[in-house]
Every structure is written in structure tokens, then in C-alpha cells.
Amino acid sequence: xxxxxxxxxxxxxxxxxxxxxxxxxxxxxxxxxxxxxxxxxxxxxxxxxxxxxxxxxxxxxxxxxxxxxxxxxxxxxxxxxxxxxxxxxxxxxxxxxxxxxxxxxxxxxxxxxxxxxxxxxxxxxxxxxxxxxxxxxxxxxxxxxxxxxxxxxxxxxxxxxxxxxxxxxxxxxxxxxxxxxxxxxxxxxxxxxxxxxxxxxxxxxxxxxxxxxxxxxxxxxxxxxxxxxxxxxxxxxxxxxxxxxxxxxxxxxxxxxxxxxxxxxxxxxxxxxxxxxxxxxxxxxxxxxxxxxxxxxxxxxxxxxxxxxxxxxxxxxxxxxxxxxxxxxxxxxxxxxxxxxxxxxxxxxxxxxxxxxxxxxxxxxxxxxxxxxxxxxxxxxxxx
Amino acid sequence: xxxxxxxxxxxxxxxxxxxxxxxxxxxxxxxxxxxxxxxxxxxxxxxxxxxxxxxxxxxxxxxxxxxxxxxxxxxxxxxxxxxxxxxxxxxxxxxxxxxxxxxxxxxxxxxxxxxxxxxxxxxxxxxxxxxxxxxxxxxxxxxxxxxxxxxxxxxxxxxxxxxxxxxxxxxxxxxxxxxxxxxxxxxxxxxxxxxxxxxxxxxxxxxxxxxxxxxxxxxxxxxxxxxxxxxxxxxxxxxxxxxxxxxxxxxxxxxxxxxxxxxxxxxxxxxxxxxxxxxxxxxxxxxxxxxxxxxxxxxxxxxxxxxxxxxxxxxxxxxxxxxxxxxxxxxxxxxxxxxxxxxxxxxxxxxxxxxxxxxxxxxxxx
Numbered sequence: 053x054x055x056x057x058x059x060x061x062x063x064x065x066x067x068x069x070x071x072x073x074x075x076x077x078x079x080x081x082x083x084x085x086x087x088x089x090x091x092x093x094x095x096x097x098x099x100x101x102x103x104x105x106x107x108x109x110x111x112x113x114x115x116x117x118x119x120x121x122x123x124x125x126x127x128x129x130x131x132x133x134x135x136x137x138x139x140x141x142x143x144x145x146x147x148x149x150x151x152x153x154x155x156x157x158x159x160x161x162x163x164x165x166x167x168x169x170x171x172x173x174x175x176x177x178x179x180x181x182x183x184x185x186x187x188x189x190x191x192x193x194x195x196x197x198x199x200x201x202x203x204x205x206x207x208x209x210x211x212x213x214x215x216x217x218x219x220x221x222x223x224x225x226x227x228x229x230x231x232x233x234x235x236x237x238x239x240x241x242x243x244x245x246x247x248x249x250x251x252x253x254x255x256x257x258x259x260x261x262x263x264x265x266x267x268x269x270x271x272x273x274x275x276x277x278x279x280x281x282x283x284x285x286x287x288x289x290x291x292x293x294x295x296x297x298x299x300x301x302x303x304x305x306x307x308x309x310x311x312x313x314x315x316x317x318x319x320x321x322x323x324x325x326x327x328x329x330x331x332x333x334x335x336x337x338x339x340x341x342x343x344x345x346x347x348x349x350x351x352x353x354x355x356x357x358x359x360x361x362x363x364x365x366x367x368x369x370x371x372x373x374x375x376x377x378x379x380x381x382x383x384x385x386x387x388x389x390x391x392x393x394x395x396x397x398x399x400x401x402x403x404x405x406x407x408x409x410x411x412x413x414x415x416x417x418x419x420x421x422x423x424x425x426x427x428x429x430x431x432x433x434x435x436x
Numbered sequence: 437x438x439x440x441x442x443x444x445x446x447x448x449x450x451x452x453x454x455x456x457x458x459x460x461x462x463x464x465x466x467x468x469x470x471x472x473x474x475x476x477x478x479x480x481x482x483x484x485x486x487x488x489x490x491x492x493x494x495x496x497x498x499x500x501x502x503x504x505x506x507x508x509x510x511x512x513x514x515x516x517x518x519x520x521x522x523x524x525x526x527x528x529x530x531x532x533x534x535x536x537x538x539x540x541x542x543x544x545x546x547x548x549x550x551x552x553x554x555x556x557x558x559x560x561x562x563x564x565x566x567x568x569x570x571x572x573x574x575x576x577x578x579x580x581x582x583x584x585x586x587x588x589x590x591x592x593x594x595x596x597x598x599x600x601x602x603x604x605x606x607x608x609x610x611x612x613x614x615x616x617x618x619x620x621x622x623x624x625x626x627x628x629x630x631x632x633x634x635x636x637x638x639x640x641x642x643x644x645x646x647x648x649x650x651x652x653x654x655x656x657x658x659x660x661x662x663x664x665x666x667x668x669x670x671x672x673x674x675x676x677x678x679x680x681x682x683x684x685x686x687x688x689x690x691x692x693x694x695x696x697x698x699x700x701x702x703x704x705x706x707x708x709x710x711x712x713x714x715x716x717x718x719x720x721x722x723x724x725x726x727x728x729x730x731x732x733x734x735x736x737x738x739x740x741x742x743x744x745x746x747x748x749x750x751x752x753x754x755x756x757x758x759x760x761x762x763x764x765x766x767x768x769x770x771x772x773x774x775x776x777x778x779x780x781x782x783x784x785x786x787x788x789x790x791x792x793x794x795x796x797x798x799x800x801x802x
Contacts, residue, residue: 180543184690184691
């Protein structure tokens with residue numbers, strides 16, 4: 053009997069120990085961090101803010117507005133590195149910080165210019181509690197303030213920013229991609245930028261929310277060298293291969309009316325024949341005409357072809373202008389250097405050390421190759 | 437104790453996959469950056485050749501284990517000394533894997549659990565399986581674990597399609613040159629697979645001809661996975677990040693995000709690695725203790741296995757507490773002398789000696 057009891061109890065005790073009950077953390081002991089902000093602090097220190105959901109107060113997406121409490125807290129602390137600051141945040145919390153499910157990292161513009169951004173990479177890559185799938189954005193102003201903001205549609209500003217990027221066809225802005233771009237020889241990172249602005253949402257409510265203001269271009273030392281607004285920037289994103297779909301509106305030649313397209317299957321192609329000093333970047337897409345306020349009858353084949361050619365010409369001009377702007381900053385967000393590195397590896401060895409300067413004088417031609425796939429469900433204009 | 441050819445396939449492939457997913461990618465990438473897949477390919481080809489030579493040796497001496505036939509071929513004294521070096525190799529492999537396993541668990545999942553608890557847990561399982569059923573039990577476990585393990589590892593390679601950029605492995609050769617590529621292969625091939633285990637295992641194979649075929653297949657499939665996983669790693673992260681990842685295969689699982697919904701699947705893979713490591717460790721413990729019992733003349737190999745476990749425990753604790761041992765994979769003595777001796781020199785000598793003996797014997801038999 054005793055023998056039997058002993059035999060039964062040994063596996064029981066063992067199973068408790070071996071299933072590592074010492075390490076069990078229940079979900080109600082965890083504080084889920086969905087957004088992290090990085091701001092500069094005095095003396096070269098760093099201020100880290102964590103946006104933490106309060107799970108008990110969350111139900112449907114629209115409950116948040118009616119309730120007075122917001123359903124999340126933002127706690128921040130300063131430290132010499134991310135870990136020290138996070139530990140200080142942890143001291144104020146009853147639950148264990150859990151960063152594995154983070155959606156977004158917001159870095160303020162000040163931090164990028166004052167501190168060394170690459171110092172963040174180590175923590176992101178070394179600590180297994182980071183997923184590196186979260187997106188990285190730059191905030192004009194205080195990144196911590198961005199986290200404290202609410203959003204009319206979503207629970208959290210970080211979820212909102214992430215969804216906005218997905219809906220608007222942006223891809224490849226994960227932290228991992230940011231790190232890969234930063235450490236690669238011939239690509240410079242670009243960061244989507246958010247700005248906090250007052251928005252009038254309804255007749256009664258006017259509230260500050262974070263809105264896309266454009267894109268920031270970083271150089272080799274990861275300092276902001278220039279910025280483009282949303283419209284110009286989306287062309288650059290296309291040329292960098294970081295966009296999946298976008299809209300395009302081209303005013304017609306005679307100044308009367310415009311053509312609007314939905315562009316899908318955005319692609320770009322970099323070519324450099326035998327001469328690495330001359331590069332041709334071709335953007336490709338499939339276009340669907342969705343609005344036509346010109347006098348053209350777009351059901352006619354000749355008009356279609358003419359419109360296609362004209363749109364390509366216009367687009368080419370715009371993109372070339374954006375390209376030249378970015379090129380003058382010396383920030384190769386397109387990865388042209390990386391292309392040349394792969395295509396002309398021996399030539400590249402002489403260029404890589406001061407690529408930012410060399411890129412300025414590189415001869416890059418932009419070509420557009422948009423195929424009009426459909427002119428929509430209407431033929432000619434409906435005339436009264 | 438007999439192993440079927442099918443079981444042999446799983447024993448060899450799991451043992452190889454466990455090692456491949458742990459050390460070589462990092463070691464190769466540190467030397468040859470985006471060309472590390474060539475290093476892995478070169479090293480893998482070399483290891484396949486070594487496996488082939490070892491199989492030749494095994495086929496010449498079907499009715500004996502390494503300890504038995506090395507005495508016949510090289511004489512008792514030299515044979516016994518050389519075998520000790522093999523014992524050291526297996527012991528070292530066991531310790532490296534165990535140390536890696538425990539440290540990884542402590543780092544990633546079990547922050548509070550004392551190291552010794554994980555260590556004892558794994559060792560208890562391994563020793564229990566070996567003592568209770570010998571290689572029969574281990575190979576039956578391998579039969580079950582193997583298909584799941586292999587399937588999941590191959591599936592993992594295609595879970596990152598949206599992050600892959602095939603161009604990241606370019607330019608091939610130009611940035612690194614042959615010296616780095618060969619250096620990468622040189623540093624990593626020792627930890628890809630351990631072909632020397634078959635010198636002991638082959639004795640237990642039921643059908644020698646089939647077993648030798650399945651051993652080659654098991655090795656080839658494992659090496660294929662090794663090359664593919666290295667390529668996938670480069671596609672996803674590019675060379676600059678890949679060379680800094682200490683557990684690249686683990687990091688790959690962390691990057692997986694299917695439709696923004698299925699994420700953090702590393703929790704599924706870590707237990708699988710534990711199961712794979714269990715097979716690897718059991719095989720090593722079994723051949724080590726069986727070989728030792730033959731070497732010392734102690735008939736009861738289970739007693740030897742028990743004693744070996746105690747020494748193993750002591751050494752593992754020492755390894756984990758002494759950080760100097762963590763650089764062992766790059767130790768120049770090991771890489772340039774120890775492994776080439778065991779993987780190339782000795783099997784070649786055995787093969788030549790065996791062939792000569794057969795030639796000499798045949799006329800007498802006529």
C-alpha cells in the first residue's frame with residue numbers, strides 16, 4: 053500500500069516540478085504592452101514609455117468613447133538604456149510587463165537627432181521578449197504624448213497607427229526591416245512620421261489625434277536628413293518597394309478635370325546595365341480607372357491608350373522630382389546602393405564607405421510603366 | 437537489442453537535425469556572411485562523404501561495434517586509446533547539447549526555474565529511457581517523434597513568405613571570397629551532424645544493407661534541411677543580421693506572422709526541440725555507456741550508463757557555471773586537430789586497414 057502510494061506520488065511531485073510551476077505566470081499577472089515610446093531625456097538618457105492595456109475595462113470597440121476612463125495607461129521612466137527605464141516602469145506596476153505582443157514602437161524626432169538610434173537595436177535583437185514584427189514610426193513632438201492620445205475608432209493610438217498602415221498599403225515597416233535597412237551597406241531607412249494635430253471629429257468634439265504627416269529619411273548615421281509629405285512620400289515608398297497599393301489622381305492636360313486610378317500590384321525594378329553610375333528605376337502597377345471628370349470618352353481604345361501614356365509621363369515627372377529631392381539628401385531609401393552592391397560587387401567596394409555622398413551624384417532615371425487594366429463600369433460621361 | 441532500418445533512419449536524422457538547428461548556422465554565418473549557405477553545403481557534402489566512409493568501415497565489420505573492430509584493425513593498445521577519443525567526442529557532444537538546452541530554456545522561457553531542475557529533468561528522462569529499454573526504447577521513441585519533428589522543421593521554412601527577399605543572398609562569392617567560405621565550412625561542419633555514432637549503432641541494425649541505405653538518407657535529408665534553413669534565414673534577415681543571431685532557427689520562428697494572426701509560434705517549436713534533443717542525448721548516452729562497458733570489460737552496461745550519467749551531470753554543472761567553456765565550438769585545437777582526426781583520419785585508416793585485411797584473407801580462404 054505504502055509502496056503504491058509512493059509510486060503514485062513521485063510522478064505527481066515530479067510533474068509539478070518538471071512542468072516548471074515555478075515559472076507560471078497567469079494572464080492576470082501580465083501587463084500587455086502594445087506600444088512603446090522612445091524620447092530623449094536629460095544627460096543623454098532615454099525616456100521609455102509603455103502603453104499598457106487595462107483588460108478588464110475593454111469590451112466592444114465603441115464603448116471606449118462613452119466611458120470616461122480610456123482603457124489604457126501610459127507609464128514612463130528615464131534610464132541609461134531601455135532596460136533600466138523599463139525596470140523603473142515595472143516598479144510602478146502590479147503586473148509583469150510583457151512586450152512580446154507589442155504592435156508599435158514610436159521614436160520621437162528629437163531622440164533620433166540627439167541620441168544614437170542604433171543603441172536601441174541591441175535590446176530589440178538580444179532580448180527574446182521582443183518580436184521585431186512591430187512597426188517603427190517617428191513622431192514629430194513627444195512620442196510619449198502620442199501614446200497617451202485616444203483614437204476615435206480604435207482603443208489605442210498604437211493599434212490605430214498599425215491599422216492605418218495596413219489599410220493604406222504600406223508594408224515592410226517592421227522593426228526588423230528597420231534594423232536590416234540600418235545595418236545594410238546600401239540602403240538607408242525611412243520612417244513613417246506621425247504628427248499630433250487637432251481634429252474636429254463632430255460638431256462637439258475636437259480632440260488631438262495623431263495623423264500621418266509624411267516620411268523621414270535617415271542617413272548612414274541614422275540622423276534625419278529630410279522629410280517628404282504624404283503625397284510625395286507615397287511615390288518614394290513605391291520606388292522603395294514598400295507599398296502594395298495606392299491611389300493616383302492626374303489632372304488632365306487641358307486643365308479641365310482629372311483622372312483617378314486605383315493602383316494595385318505596385319512593383320519597382322532597378323536596372324543598371326554595364327555602367328553602375330547610371331541607374332534606371334522602373335515602377336510598375338496595374339491601374340483601374342475609378343473616376344473621370346475630364347471630357348474624354350474612356351470607353352474608346354484610342355483614348356485609353358492616350359490616357360495611359362499621358363499618366364505614365366506625368367507620373368514619371370513627379371517621381372523623378374521626388375527621386376532627385378531624396379537623392380540630394382544623400383539618403384538612399386530605395387536600396388539602389390544595395391542593388392549595385394549585388395550587381396557590381398567589386399565596384400561597390402570602393403563606394404560603400406561614403407555612399408551617402410556618392411549617391412548624391414548618381415545618375416538615376418525614373419520610368420513609369422502603368423498598365424490600365426480597366427476603365428470602370430461606366431463608358432463615356434453621363435451628360436445631362 | 438535490434439534496430440530496424442526504418443528506426444535507424446529516424447535516429448540518424450533526428451540526431452543530425454538537432455545539431456544542425458543549434459550550432460552550425462551561426463558559426464558559418466559569422467565567417468562567410470551571405471555565403472554561409474555555401475559553407476553549409478560544402479561542410480555538409482564533406483560530412484556526407486565521411487558518413488559514407490564510416491558506413492564502408494561498418495560494412496566490413498558487421499558483427500562488432502567500434503570498440504570490438506578497432507582492436508582487430510589497429511591492435512589492442514592503439515585501438516583502445518583511439519576509442520577513448522571517440523568517447524570524449526560523444527561526451528562532449530552530450531555536454532554541449534545539454535548545456536545549450538538548459539541555458540536556452542532559462543533565457544527564453546523559464547526565467548525563475550533553477551538551472552539544476554531543468555538539467556535533472558532532462559537527464560532523468562534520458563537516463564530512464566536508456567536504462568529501461570536501451571536502444572530499443574530510444575529508437576521506438578524516435579519513430580514517433582521523428583516524423584513530427586521533421587515535418588515541423590520543414591514547415592517552418594515556408595512560414596515567412598512575406599518577409600523573404602531572395603536577392604538578400606547576393607552578391608554570391610564577391611564579398612567574402614573562397615577563404616571565408618571555406619573557413620565558414622571549416623568552423624561549422626563539426627557541429628552539423630555526428631556521423632561517428634553509426635560506428636556503434638550499426639552493430640545493432642537488423643538488416644545491414646537496408647540500414648546503411650537509410651543512414652545515408654537520414655543524413656542527406658538532415659543536411660538538405662540545414663542548407664535550406666540557412667538560405668531561408670538569409671532571405672528573411674539578410675547577412676548583417678543573420679551573422680549576429682546566436683539561435684537563428686529560433687529567431688526565424690519568432691518572425692513568423694501569418695495573416696497578422698498566427699504569431700509567437702516559437703512556443704510550439706521549443707518543446708519539439710526538447711524532444712529532438714532527448715533522442716540525441718539518449719543515443720549518445722547509450723553508445724557511450726555500451727562502448728565503455730565493452731572497453732572496460734564490465735558486463736553490465738546499465739551500471740556503466742548510470743555511472744556515466746553521474747559524471748555527465750557533474751561535467752554539465754561545471755560547464756554551465758564556467759563561462760570559459762562557452763567558446764568551445766571555436767576552439768582551435770578541436771577544430772583543426774580533434775575533429776579532422778576523428779571524422780576523417782581514423783575512419784580512413786580503418787577503411788584502408790579493413791580493405792587490406794580482407795585482401796589478405798581472401799586467398800587463404802580459397
